Amino acid sequence: xxxxxxxxxxxxxxxxxxxxxxxxxxxxxxxxxxxxxxxxxxxxxxxxxxxxxxxxxxxxxxxxxxxxxxxxxxxxxxxxxxxxxxxxxxxxxxxxxxxxxxxxxxxxxxxxxxxxxxxxxxxxxxxxxxxxxxxxxxxxxxxxxxxxx
Numbered sequence: 001x002x003x004x005x006x007x008x009x010x011x012x013x014x015x016x017x018x019x020x021x022x023x024x025x026x027x028x029x030x031x032x033x034x035x036x037x038x039x040x041x042x043x044x045x046x047x048x049x050x051x052x053x054x055x056x057x058x059x060x061x062x063x064x065x066x067x068x069x070x071x072x073x074x075x076x077x078x079x080x081x082x083x084x085x086x087x088x089x090x091x092x093x094x095x096x097x098x099x100x101x102x103x104x105x106x107x108x109x110x111x112x113x114x115x116x117x118x119x120x121x122x123x124x125x126x127x128x129x130x131x132x133x134x135x136x137x138x139x140x141x142x143x144x145x146x147x148x149x
Contacts, residue, residue, distance in 0.1 A: 031057040034149045035128070035129035035144030035147065036051070036053075036144055036145060036147060037051060037053065037142055037144020038051070038143055040143075042139055042141060044073065046073055048070065048071045048072075053066065053131075054068075055096075055098075055124060055129065057089070061088060062087060062089065063089050064083060065131070066081070066082075066083050067081070067082050067142075081108075083105065084103055084133075087120060095123055095124045096123065096124040097122070098122045098124075103117040103118075116135075119132070119139075120132075120133040129146060
């Protein structure tokens with residue numbers, strides 16, 4: 001219950017920053033992957049379908065994760081757009097593996113250090129994007145299917 005209240009509190013703090021945030025400006029030389037999928041909060045059983053997630057390879061070692069219209073609880077009054085920046089990654093024959101710890105996410109160009117991203121781990125394969133991480137003390141899991149854009 002405490003975790004749900006935490007996300008409701010987060011939503012209240014972010015109320016002014018969403019509903020139509022501008023899309024990130026992706027440079028032509030940046031590789032981008034887009035997926036639509038299911039965001040799950042295992043501790044509460046909450047799920048949000050059709051969450052659009054965009055992974056942008058910023059350079060040879062770092063990527064940014066953009067998640068759009070995200071909700072973390074049924075009672076959260078608005079959806080948010082958020083960014084997890086400067087995530088480390090490696091490429092291999094199976095795709096891309098990315099990981100990070102102690103990353104401060106942003107929403108509406110504001111840092112939210114109360115919800116530090118920890119234990120971030122994910123993969124991009126030929127047709128899917130999967131990631132898991134914690135926002136503060138709350139774990140989340142995302143599984144999506146890559147689409148062409």
